[in-house]
Each structure stands twice: as structure tokens, then as C-alpha cells.
Amino acid sequence: MSTITVLGAGAMGTALCKPFVDAGWQVHLWGTWLDDHLLDAIEAGQPHPRIKVAAAPGITTFRSGRLAEALAGADVVDIAVTSEGLPKVTEMALDHIGDIGDLRALCLTAKGFWTDPEGKIRLLPEAIRAIAARKGVSLPPLVAIGGPVKANECAAGEVTATTYASTDLAVAEALAREAATETYGIRPSDDETGVELCAALKNVYAIALGIADGLGEATGVPRHNLKAASFAQAVREMSLLVARAGGHAETPYGLAGVGDLEVTGLSGRNKLYGVRLGKGEGPDEALAEMNRLEQTVEGYPAAPLAVAFAHQFGAGEEELPLLHTVATILKGGVEDVYGAVAAAVKPVRP
Amino acid sequence: MSTITVLGAGAMGTALCKPFVDAGWQVHLWGTWLDDHLLDAIEAGQPHPRIKVAAAPGITTFRSGRLAEALAGADVVDIAVTSEGLPKVTEMALDHIGDIGDLRALCLTAKGFWTDPEGKIRLLPEAIRAIAARKGVSLPPLVAIGGPVKANECAAGEVTATTYASTDLAVAEALAREAATETYGIRPSDDETGVELCAALKNVYAIALGIADGLGEATGVPRHNLKAASFAQAVREMSLLVARAGGHAETPYGLAGVGDLEVTGLSGRNKLYGVRLGKGEGPDEALAEMNRLEQTVEGYPAAPLAVAFAHQFGAGEEELPLLHTVATILKGGVEDVYGAVAAAVKPVRP
Numbered sequence: 001m002s003t004i005t006v007l008g009a010g011a012m013g014t015a016l017c018k019p020f021v022d023a024g025w026q027v028h029l030w031g032t033w034l035d036d037h038l039l040d041a042i043e044a045g046q047p048h049p050r051i052k053v054a055a056a057p058g059i060t061t062f063r064s065g066r067l068a069e070a071l072a073g074a075d076v077v078d079i080a081v082t083s084e085g086l087p088k089v090t091e092m093a094l095d096h097i098g099d100i101g102d103l104r105a106l107c108l109t110a111k112g113f114w115t116d117p118e119g120k121i122r123l124l125p126e127a128i129r130a131i132a133a134r135k136g137v138s139l140p141p142l143v144a145i146g147g148p149v150k151a152n153e154c155a156a157g158e159v160t161a162t163t164y165a166s167t168d169l170a171v172a173e174a175l176a177r178e179a180a181t182e183t184y185g186i187r188p189s190d191d192e193t194g195v196e197l198c199a200a201l202k203n204v205y206a207i208a209l210g211i212a213d214g215l216g217e218a219t220g221v222p223r224h225n226l227k228a229a230s231f232a233q234a235v236r237e238m239s240l241l242v243a244r245a246g247g248h249a250e251t252p253y254g255l256a257g258v259g260d261l262e263v264t265g266l267s268g269r270n271k272l273y274g275v276r277l278g279k280g281e282g283p284d285e286a287l288a289e290m291n292r293l294e295q296t297v298e299g300y301p302a303a304p305l306a307v308a309f310a311h312q313f314g315a316g317e318e319e320l321p322l323l324h325t326v327a328t329i330l331k332g333g334v335e336d337v338y339g340a341v342a343a344a345v346k347p348v349r350p
Numbered sequence: 351m352s353t354i355t356v357l358g359a360g361a362m363g364t365a366l367c368k369p370f371v372d373a374g375w376q377v378h379l380w381g382t383w384l385d386d387h388l389l390d391a392i393e394a395g396q397p398h399p400r401i402k403v404a405a406a407p408g409i410t411t412f413r414s415g416r417l418a419e420a421l422a423g424a425d426v427v428d429i430a431v432t433s434e435g436l437p438k439v440t441e442m443a444l445d446h447i448g449d450i451g452d453l454r455a456l457c458l459t460a461k462g463f464w465t466d467p468e469g470k471i472r473l474l475p476e477a478i479r480a481i482a483a484r485k486g487v488s489l490p491p492l493v494a495i496g497g498p499v500k501a502n503e504c505a506a507g508e509v510t511a512t513t514y515a516s517t518d519l520a521v522a523e524a525l526a527r528e529a530a531t532e533t534y535g536i537r538p539s540d541d542e543t544g545v546e547l548c549a550a551l552k553n554v555y556a557i558a559l560g561i562a563d564g565l566g567e568a569t570g571v572p573r574h575n576l577k578a579a580s581f582a583q584a585v586r587e588m589s590l591l592v593a594r595a596g597g598h599a600e601t602p603y604g605l606a607g608v609g610d611l612e613v614t615g616l617s618g619r620n621k622l623y624g625v626r627l628g629k630g631e632g633p634d635e636a637l638a639e640m641n642r643l644e645q646t647v648e649g650y651p652a653a654p655l656a657v658a659f660a661h662q663f664g665a666g667e668e669e670l671p672l673l674h675t676v677a678t679i680l681k682g683g684v685e686d687v688y689g690a691v692a693a694a695v696k697p698v699r700p
Contacts, residue, residue: 148578156571159692161579180698185579187697221506224616228498229511229535232609239603253589253603255697259582262612266574342509347537347605348530 001026002178004107005074007089009035009042009061011050011151012109013080018155019184021056029055030062030070032081032089039063051152071096076105076175078145083112083124083298090128094137105171107143107164111199112298113305121309123196141171146195147187148259150267157183163256165189165196187255194242194251201241201323202260203299204306205234208326208341209265210274215338218279226338227265229345233322234261241320244313270299277337283330303327321345351376352528355424357439359385359392359411361400361501362459363430368505369534371406379405380412380420382431382439389413401502421446426455426525428495433462433474433648440478444487455521457493457514461549462648463655471659473546491521496545497537498609500617507533513606515539515546537605544592544601551591551673552610553649554656555584558676558691559615560624565688568629576688577615579695583672584611591670594663620649627687633680653677671695 004020006013009031017027031039041048042055062070071077071093077100081089097103106128114127122130125142132139147162154160160183166172169190176186189195212227238252238261251257265271269290276286283300290297307327310320317324325334325344334340354370356363359381367377381389391398392405412420421427421443427450431439447453456478464477472480475492482489497512504510510533516522519540526536539545562577588602588611601607615621619640626636633650640647657677660670667674675684675694684690 148575148582150572150574153572153575158571158573158575159579159688159695160575161582161695161697163697176698180696183692185696185698221503221508222500222617223503223508224500224613225498225503225508225510227616228609228613229509229605231612232498232511232605235603235608253585253608255579255582258585258603258608259578262581263574263578266577267572338509342533345509345511346530346535347511347513348526348535 002075003028003073004076004078005030005070006078006080007093008032008080008085009038010080010082011048012149013078014038014042014048014055015051015149015151015155016078016080016109017059018056018157019181020179021058022157022181022184023179025179027056027059028062028070028074029059030067031064032085033064036063048155051155053152053155055155067092068096068099071100074100074103076107077103078107078109080109083110083114086110086114086124087127087131090131091135094132094135097137097139103140105143105166105175106140107145109145111146111196112302113200113309115305121305121312123193123200125192125196141166141168142192143172143175144192144195146199146260147255148263150263154184159183161185161187161255161259163187163189163195163254165192165194167192189251189256191248191251193245194247195256197242197245197247198238198252198256198260200302201238201306202264203270204303204323204326205230205238205261206264206268206270207274207277207299207303208234208322210271211278211337211341213271214275214278216278217275226342226345230322230341231261231265233345237320237323241310241313241315244315269295269297273297273299277329283332300330303330352425353378353423354426354428355380355420356428356430357443358382358430358435359388360430360432361398362499363428364388364392364398364405365401365499365501365505366428366430366459367409368406368507369531370529371408372507372531372534373529375529377406377409378412378420378424379409380417381414382435383414386413398505401505403502403505405505417442418446418449421450424450424453426457427453428457428459430459433460433464436460436464436474437477437481440481441485444482444485447487447489453490455493455516455525456490457495459495461496461546462652463550463659465655471655471662473543473550475542475546491516491518492542493522493525494542494545496549496610497605498613500613504534509533511535511537511605511609513537513539513545513604515542515544517542539601539606541598541601543595544597545606547592547595547597548588548602548606548610550652551588551656552614553620554653554673554676555580555588555611556614556618556620557624557627557649557653557680558584558672560621561628561687561691563621564625564628566628567625576692576695580672580691581611581615583695587670587673591660591663591665594665619645619647623647623649627679633682650680653680
């Protein structure tokens, strides 16, 4: 029996336990120093406080002080903390990685950007590689897990399709074969950069989709044409930027792109934040209200990072008008949100 | 001043008048023998009965008996009738096309499949070409108009993005420049086949998106992961089939594909029909109820035609599992709708 250790007992970490249990793996779920109340609920068999679904039965939980035990004997490790928490948890995990005899893969459900010590914006696998290089630890193959996965549905065993991407395709393929279940389908990919970048960008573009919904709600007249045009423009820009950053232009056309954008535009906090903007709230006012409701809007900090990331690859406003428009709206620099988004998604300007 | 004659005073024909009026064109709107009540409302300045929005002011209307007058002096003609009505209206229009000195383009907002006299399933531009060849009429360049356009929003002047595709790209580009407005953006394309096929297929795939929504409504637990996986699978299958049929594999990744699928999955009759199936109604029962509400479900007759069309190009169930699953569901051959769609969208079967 293979063992996976999931680092981080938040929504996505807990959700990922379910298919692995179903696929016959032994599952260790380690909680960070911020996750004690989550583990309390899990260990009591109560619904996970964030996703309102009980964790898969049969998993073994570990409190933050028991990281070495949690990692002992792991065949696969998954890092499932926030992008902010990733560097520290990676540091901690790498202290033990050398002790694990034959770790087959280090997976990553954490998503976002990382600012390296020189101030350059990087994707999270680069953070892990930089930290490992600094510590002199040799890493197993990395596997980026992306695609359209709402944690509560995955945790409940509802049908879910996802992407496992590794620069070593055979690793992704093997893991996909061993982790897939009747309800958890996995498409292997060799495009780590594309999958990671789609995941980081989609939260920003979901704000644009929410704006279209909010404009419709505010007026009683749906803005479905605008939402559809924004969706297509988002996919177009993601493809352009992924290709520029060294990934495959086609990756955003699959589960990691259109699939994830679809699920993020249906619900989720970034879309809800966009709805507020579309209804006329200011960006800071809307953010304060979301924070008051304890809803993190990942797309808000990600927008300027995505703009900076794109600039590193020579892609500016001309090529990525929707990304830039969202970033400008979030800075409070736009009076007419409808007009700004409309201009950004227009295929040919008259 | 250029003149466009729109043939068919239904939702899409009437909607198309709006951007052309705004762009400074003279617009003739001809109603078929079934459209008198629609023209009554338009001429009285009342909302169009189907889209609840008034037609653009300044258009000139023509009853079915005045086709020659409607076409006289046209620079561009658009056929905006149903796919069933297309052969007859094309016949009638081609009787006058020779009299129009310099018709620049014959556009097509009608969408669907056509069964040729040998029983082969074809796209609508092929129907027009076959009819013209039989009549010995030489055609101007055809322009397929597709992409995410809800008629009521377009007619109201809300932001809309669309695609104009012609095998002669310069024709599509010129028309796009002359018809685009502040709120009506046009992306030119040379992929007539891709744009037409996406438009015909998306009604079938929208049923699958509706099924996911209906499953969620029936249980109170959203099936967003399933909807997203279905969306990505639909795009994948459209790309495969478009390429096989001689179009560009990339066309479904743009406005005509992901854009149109997004808008069709947000609302529309095909999606609503799918919701009924997801909630447990049988396909015939649900169709009868839609018909009672005077809501045509284009995806219902289109599904077996799409399957037959794909077979002509050697694409079967193995390559197009979601298309085949929807077609089988519509034939009443599926007990477990959730399981069937889930199996069809699963990237790797365990």
C-alpha cells in the first residue's frame, strides 16, 4: 500500500485525501500551526469547518509538531498550504525529505506566485526548487496538481476531473493511474508551467467574470454576452502568457484553463468579489467586506503580481488588456467598470 | 452609405440590425411568411415578442411578399432564419441575387446541420452552395457569423463580441471593420467550417452543462466540478471534430467555441432542457414540456445529426464520448444520467 502525506489541513488538502483513500492509499494529513481547530473537527468526525464536509474516514492526522512522523514512509508528499505559507512549510518539509528513502513525487496543490529574494515574480515550483537548492536537498520529481476542483465537492466524492503535470510526464502518468478513482479523473500533462500559471491567473480573471455578473444583478439585465466575451478573452490571454513563460499554449484550453475558469466563474470568492465591483462597490470597500466575512480574495493580491510576472516575459497591456484592466480596477483607478471591461474584451476596436 | 438586408425577423435577425444601424448602415429587415406578427410589433415600436427589446430605430421592414424590394441595392445580405427554413429562404433569395449588382457578402447567422439529398449531413454554407450550384447562380463570398451572442442583449446594444468567418479572410476583415461599434466587437477568422460547426455543436453540449446544473438543483449540492469537467470535455471534442472536418483545431478555443459555450451554458433553452434531465425528467417528457412553453430545443434534433456528421469523418464514441452520451440520453437509453456523464468526462478511466 502506498502512502501520501498531505501538508496542510485546509479545504484543498482535506479534499485531496478523499480520492487517495478511495484509491486505496494510506493517507497522512498534517496540519500546520494554524490548523489545530481544523484537525479538532476532523478528529471528532465533524464536518471540516471550511468545506462543511467530513474528511475521508481512515486518514491519519498529525499536529504541526509531528511533521517527521507524518512524513515517515511517504511515497508521495503533497503541499496544500496557501502560497504565503508555502516557503516556510517547504523549508520544514525539506528537513525531513532526505530521510525518506524513496519519495516518488512532491505534489503541489498550493497555487499562486512567489516573490524571490531578488524581487522577481516566480511560480511556486520555482520557490520549492530555490529553497531545496539553498538547503542542498535533492528533490523528487514535482507534480503540479491543477484543474477544476471545488474542494467541497471533491471531499464529498462527487465527480471531479483534474490535471497532474510534471516535467517528467511518466511520473505524472504513473501517479494518475494510481490515484484515479471512479469519480476522480486525472489527465496527465508535461506542462508544469502551464498548469501552475493557469491556476494563479484564473483567480484574477474570475474577478472579471464576477464583474459581468454583478453588472447584470445591479440592473436586472443579464450581461451574459459580456461574461462570455470576458471568458474567451481570459483564455486567450492565459494562452499567450503561458506560451511566453515557456509552457504550452494549449494548456489553458483544457481542464487547467477553461475547466478551472468555468468552475471559478460559477462560484468562489474571487467571482463573488467581482460581483461586488460590478454592482458598484469600490475595490477596497468590497475587499473589507469580504475580509469581514473571512473570505480571502486570492485574485486581489495576485493581480499586480500577474502583471509584473507578464512584464518579465515582455507581455504588457497591449497583449493582456483584460488582465491589466482588472489590475487597474483593483487599484481604484477606474470610474466606469462596465466600459473598461468592455473595451478590454473587444476583439477589434473601431 | 452601405445597406444590409437581413432575412428573417426572429430574435437573431432583429438583434443583428442594432449594431449595423449603430455603425451607420442602412438596414432592411425582411420577415418570412411566418414573421408577420413579429413585424407588426416592430413596426408599432413595441418590444420584439421573442426578445422583449424593441428593434433598432431607423430600420426598414419588408413583409414576405416584398423580398425583391428588400434585397434591392443590398451590399450585404444576412440569412437569419432557422436551419429548417434556410433551404427555402435561400432558394427565394437566390432568385434575386443575380439582380444585385455588387453584393459583397452573403452572411449567415442561421446555424445547424443540413441533410443533403444523398442523406449526408452538411453544414449550412454547403446547403447554400449546393442550392446556388443547382440554380446556376454565382455566390458572393459567404461569411459565417458565430460566437457568444444572446439576441436580447445584442438588440439592446449591450457589449457583445462575435466572430465573422470567411474562407476569404480579407472579406471578413473588411466587414468586421465596417460593422464594429463601441459595443459590438468582431473578430475576423478564415475558418468558416470551425465557426459553423462550433455553433451547431454547442447546443448539444449545452444540454450536458444543463444536466450538471440540474443534478445540483435536484440534490441541493452543486455539481460545479462536473459542469467544469463537461465544459472542458466539450471544448476538447469540438476541437477534435472541427479539425477532422477540415477546420482549425484552435477555433473552438476562441469566441466561437468557449465563448459561445459559456453563454449557452449560462442560460438558453438547451441548457434549461438539460436542467430538466438532470433533475430526473425523461427526455421526451422534458421535451414535451419545453414545447408546451414554446421553447425550441435545438440541441435535441442536432444531437443525432452531430453524431452522424462525426461518423462521416471517422470520429466515433471513443473520441467523442460526451457527444455520444448526450445523444444516447436523448434517445432515452440511459438510466443513470449522472454516472453516464461522469464516465464521459473522465480523463483517464481507472
